[in-house]
Amino acid sequence: MPETLPKSERLRGQTAVSALFEHGKGLSSGCLRCKYIASPAHADASRIVVSVPKRLFKRAVKRNLLKRRIREAYRRQKELLSAPCDILFVYSAPEVLPYEVIYADMTAILQKIC
RNA sequence: AUGGCAGGACGAUCUGUCGCGGCUAAUCUCCGCUUUUUGCGGUGAUGGUGCUGAGGAAAGUCCGCACAGGACAGGGCACCCGUCUGUGGAAAGCACAGUGGGGAGUAAUCUUCAAAAUGCGUAACAGAGAAUAACCGCCGGAGUUUUUCUUUUUUUUCUCCGGUAAGGGUGAAAACGCGGGGUAAGAGCCCACGACGCUUUGCGGCGACGUAAAGCGGGUACGCAUCCGGGCCUGCAAGACCAAAUAUACCGGCAGCUGAGGGCUGCCCGCCUGAUGCCGGGGGGUAGGUUGCGAAGAUAAAUGACAGAUUCAAAAACAGAAAGCGGCUUACGGCCCUGCCAUUAUU
RNA sequence: GGCUCCAUAGCUCAAUUGAAUAGAGCAUUUGACUACGGAUCAAAAGGUUACAGGUUUGAGUCCUGUUGGAGUCA
Numbered sequence: 001m002p003e004t005l006p007k008s009e010r011l012r013g014q015t016a017v018s019a020l021f022e023h024g025k026g027l028s029s030g031c032l033r034c035k036y037i038a039s040p041a042h043a044d045a046s047r048i049v050v051s052v053p054k055r056l057f058k059r060a061v062k063r064n065l066l067k068r069r070i071r072e073a074y075r076r077q078k079e080l081l082s083a084p085c086d087i088l089f090v091y092s093a094p095e096v097l098p099y100e101v102i103y104a105d106m107t108a109i110l111q112k113i114c
Numbered sequence: 115a116u117g118g119c120a121g122g123a124c125g126a127u128c129u130g131u132c133g134c135g136g137c138u139a140a141u142c143u144c145c146g147c148u149u150u151u152u153g154c155g156g157u158g159a160u161g162g163u164g165c166u167g168a169g170g171a172a173a174g175u176c177c178g179c180a181c182a183g184g185a186c187a188g189g190g191c192a193c194c195c196g197u198c199u200g201u202g203g204a205a206a207g208c209a210c211a212g213u214g215g216g217g218a219g220u221a222a223u224c225u226u227c228a229a230a231a232u233g234c235g236u237a238a239c240a241g242a243g244a245a246u247a248a249c250c251g252c253c254g255g256a257g258u259u260u261u262u263c264u265u266u267u268u269u270u271u272c273u274c275c276g277g278u279a280a281g282g283g284u285g286a287a288a289a290c291g292c293g294g295g296g297u298a299a300g301a302g303c304c305c306a307c308g309a310c311g312c313u314u315u316g317c318g319g320c321g322a323c324g325u326a327a328a329g330c331g332g333g334u335a336c337g338c339a340u341c342c343g344g345g346c347c348u349g350c351a352a353g354a355c356c357a358a359a360u361a362u363a364c365c366g367g368c369a370g371c372u373g374a375g376g377g378c379u380g381c382c383c384g385c386c387u388g389a390u391g392c393c394g395g396g397g398g399g400u401a402g403g404u405u406g407c408g409a410a411g412a413u414a415a416a417u418g419a420c421a422g423a424u425u426c427a428a429a430a431a432c433a434g435a436a437a438g439c440g441g442c443u444u445a446c447g448g449c450c451c452u453g454c455c456a457u458u459a460u461u
Numbered sequence: 462g463g464c465u466c467c468a469u470a471g472c473u474c475a476a477u478u479g480a481a482u483a484g485a486g487c488a489u490u491u492g493a494c495u496a497c498g499g500a501u502c503a504a505a506a507g508g509u510u511a512c513a514g515g516u517u518u519g520a521g522u523c524c525u526g527u528u529g530g531a532g533u534c535a
Contacts, residue, residue, distance in 0.1 A: 004132095004133070004134090005133070006134085007135085010415095011414090051414080059433070059434090060173095060433085060434055061432095061433055061434055062433095063434095064418095065418085068134090068417090068418045069418080069419075071134085071418085072419050072420095073419090075132090075134095075419095076132085076133095099419065099420085103419095
C-alpha cells in the first residue's frame with residue numbers, strides 16, 4: 001500500500017461527518033481521541049477527518065501544525081488497518097506535542113481499531 | 115567607542131527521502147454530433163510531463179473604494195461623519211510637505227491641538243464675586259451719636275445715598291503686565307515700554323502664515339446650534355444558475371356517490387367511513403452542487419515530516435490566504451544600510 | 462467569513478446631558494434579640510468602574526486602541 005493521502009481518502013460533507021459523530025465508536029490514546037465506523041458500504045478505501053478544537057488552541061497556526069502532524073502520522077502508518085474504515089481524529093492535549101508523540105499515539109489507535 | 119533619534123530594505127537559503135492543493139502535455143473510459151475511418155464538443159479516471167502554491171502584518175475589522183442586491187420623480191428637513199494650508203489620490207479617521215500654539219527631551223527628535231462669524235448654554239466645591247461682580251475695604255455727601263459750657267473744626271459709633279475693580283484666606287480659571295501721571299478715592303482715564311487680538315497698507319509665500327508700519331480694541335475656558343464639505347440601506351453567509359426527496363398552485367389523462375380511496379388485517383370475506391384518488395406534465399423552491407473567484411486559491415479547506423549543510427549560536431519572534439483592492443491600527447526574535455544628536459577619548 | 466452588542470462589590474443591577482465620598486437588593490462578617498437556631502433589628506467590610514492611552518480643571522460617562530464574552534446571518 002503506498003504512503004499517499006489523496007483527496008479521495010478524506011471524508012467530506014457535513015452529513016457524512018455528522019453521521020460519524022453520532023454513530024461512530026469512540027477510542028482514545030494519549031493526546032488523540034477518535035471515532036470510527038468499520039467497513040462502510042460505499043467505500044473501497046478508508047477515509048479520515050482530522051479536527052483540532054479551537055477552544056484548545058486559539059491561533060490558527062498551531063491548529064494547522066497539529067492537523068498536518070496527525071495527517072502525516074496517519075499517512076505513514078495506514079497499512080496497519082486491515083479493513084476500510086471512516087475515522088475521525090480529534091486532538092485533545094492542551095499543549096502542542098512533537099511529532100514523535102503523535103506518531104506513537106497514532107500507532108496505538110490504529111492497532112486498537114484492528 | 116557607548117547611548118539615542120529618524121528613514122529605508124529584509125522576515126532564511128540549499129541538498130536528499132516521502133507527501134499535499136491547483137492548472138496542464140499525454141493516455142484511457144463513457145456520452146453526443148458527423149459518420150467509412152477520422153474529426154469536434156463534453157463527463158470521469160490516471161497523471162514525477164511541466165508550471166505554480168501564505169504574510170509583513172495574511173490578524174483586528176477601525177476607515178475608504180470597487181462590486182452585488184434592495185430603495186429611489188425632483189427638492190428639503192432630520193440623522194451621522196469631517197474641520198489649519200498645499201500637493202498626490204477613486205476615496206479615506208490616507209500619505210507627503212509645510213503653518214501656528216501647548217507639552218516631553220541636554221540634543222537629534224517626538225507628541226498633541228487647530229477654520230470663520232453670530233446666537234445660546236455651562237463653569238460643581240471653595241470664594242465677596244464664575245460674567246450686565248460692590249461682601250469687606252477705600253473715598254465723598256446727608257443724618258445721628260460721642261468729645262465740648264456753647265458754636266465751628268477735628269475725632270469716634272451707627273444708619274442711609276453715591277463713587278470706586280487699587281487690596282482681600284478661594285479657585286483649574288478672577289476681568290492685560292509693569293512704571294509714571296492723574297484723582298476725593300480710584301480706574302487704559304492718560305502716557306512710555308511690553309504682551310495679545312482685529313483692520314489697512316508694504317514686502318515674502320500657491321496657501322495656512324510670517325514680517326514691518328499705521329490705526330483701532332480690551333472678560334476666560336469648554337460645549338451646542340447656525341454655517342462649510344461629505345454621506346441612501348445592506349453586505350460575497352451579497353447575488354446569479356442547476357436541482358433530489360417531501361408537500362403542492364396550475365394543466366392534461368384515467369377512475370369515481372351504480373362507492374374511488376381510507377380504517378380493522380399477513381391475505382380473503384365481512385364491518386365502519388363517504389369524495390376525491392392515481393398517473394403524467396409543471397412553476398417556485400429545500401438538501402446538495404456550480405458560479406461569484408483573482409498570474410496561490412479551496413469548499414471541513416493545500417506549503418508538511420525526517421536527516422544534513424551554511425551565516426558566532428539553537429531557524430528560533432509575531433503569526434496561516436477563504437471575494438478583491440487602497441490605507442490605518444495592533445503583535446514581533448534578529449540582521450543590514452543611510453543620515454543625524456549627546457557624552458567621552460585621540461589627532 | 463461578514464455584521465451587531467456587552468463588560469460597574471462574591472451575585473443581580475443603578476448612577477439624567479461629565480461635577481468629586483460610585484449607590485441599592487441578595488450574599489459575607491460583627492453585635493443585639495433567643496435556652497439554641499431561623500426570621501428580624503443595628504452596624505461594618507467589600508470597587509485600580511475589564512485593561513492602556515488621550516480630551517478636560519475634573520472621566521464609570523466622551524474619543525482611540527487592546528483583552529475577554531455574547532448574539533445574529535447558511
